[in-house]
Amino acid sequence: MKHTLSVLVEDESGALSRIAGLFARRGFNIDSLAVGPAEAQGQSRLTMVVEGDDQTLQQMTKQLEKLLNVLQVLDLSCRPAVERELMLLKVSAPANKRSSILDLVQVFRAKVVDVADEALTLEVVGDPGKLVALEKLLKPYGIIEIARTGKVALERASGVNTELLKVSTSGGRVPA
Structure with missing residues (x-):
């Protein structure tokens, strides 16, 4: 399963390489990666798409949270986003x-x-x-x-999962 991770980090030299290195050492491929300034000065948000089962991703999330400069890790795959x-x-x-x-x-x-x-x-x-x-x-x-x-x-502040809105009453998907 593909997971979308949102990682908030302190904007310091080497933070991105430590995160990428963590995935590389464990043989994980990052399918996509986008990095940019976050809402607070001195912080950046990384959005990455990775593939793995829930147990593996839980382990990776714990490893990410232990890294220096990592402030928050969210798996947006199961959250309204x-x-x-x-x-x-x-x-x-x-x-x-x-x-x-x-x-x-x-x-x-x-x-x-x-x-x-x-x-x-x-x-x-x-x-x-x-x-x-x-x-x-x-x-x-x-x-x-x-x-x-x-x-x-x-993550959606409203908490509304729009993916659920795409499902019609007959159970089929409604074109987006």
């Missing part, structure tokens, strides 16, 4: 196909951030599933380049 990712995507867009690409851009609420004779560069923000869906639909046009930030996430 807001998750977003940014993707820049350069797609081949000759004049005869440009309008159909622009239609997809509108549906996904993406933005065109650069236009060239034969290509468009798009910016799309959303949950990782949205990004994968757009990428899949644009693949037949010819994807030239992709850059993704990795997931960032925060």
